């Protein structure tokens with residue numbers, strides 16, 4: 001199947017829009033996860049979303065350094081926020097590839113710039129660079145993701161329906177026109 005350019009949904013938030021928490025219990029962005037990443041995202045120009053988070057002591061692998069799996073989590077969240085908010089269709093991570101290029105110390109801020117690269121049927125290709133301490137800082141991590149569009153039954157069948165209602169409530173509060181159905 002040929003890959004096509006990803007076209008943002010006509011109701012996708014405009015460049016400059018800050019994206020809210022999509023689910024309070026989400027480890028990536030939730031405000032009810034004390035040790036979570038508290039990733040904050042803003043829509044950029046074109047098909048991009050800019051996210052950032054501060055690496056804390058709760059995020060360590062080696063002493064004083066971020067855990068690689070946790071950095072992968074940050075990219076999963078940043079790429080997922082890009083897919084979800086720009087395409088406004090439910091999708092889940094099918095594949096996530098990460099290149100760790102530099103250590104990421106506790107106290108640093110990781111700036112993640114993600115771009116929708118294309119779609120092919122239900123598949124969505126997205127990639128991101130994570131830079132240290134500034135939007136133009138040195139690249140510490142790069143990631144590529146494949147997300148797969150799913151129906152709402154993915155979450156009702158495999159997840160917690162009550163939690164899903166919380167998710168939908170948060171989505172309604174963030175943007176009333178969120179279209180959760182693919």
Ligand SMILES: CCCCCCCCCC(=O)SCCNC(=O)CCNC(=O)[C@H](O)C(C)(C)COP(=O)(O)OP(=O)(O)OC[C@H]1O[C@@H](n2cnc3c(N)ncnc32)[C@H](O)[C@@H]1OP(=O)(O)O
Pocket residue numbers: 001022028076077078079080081084085091092093094095121122123146148150
């Ligand atoms: C505003 C919202 C913000 C949200 C942010 C959230 C960020 C966090 C996102 C996540 O972490 S989601 C949780 C982690 N992911 C999962 O739990 C997904 C678990 N996997 C599944 O449920 C299924 O495997 C999946 C839905 C991904 C695919 O199963 P399906 O049966 O629906 O589809 P299928 O297996 O036929 O695959 C569809 C296409 O994707 C391709 N595909 C699926 N998984 C792949 C893979 N891993 N690598 C390469 N290709 C893959 C597959 O080959 C196929 O390609 P073709 O259409 O060309 O044939």
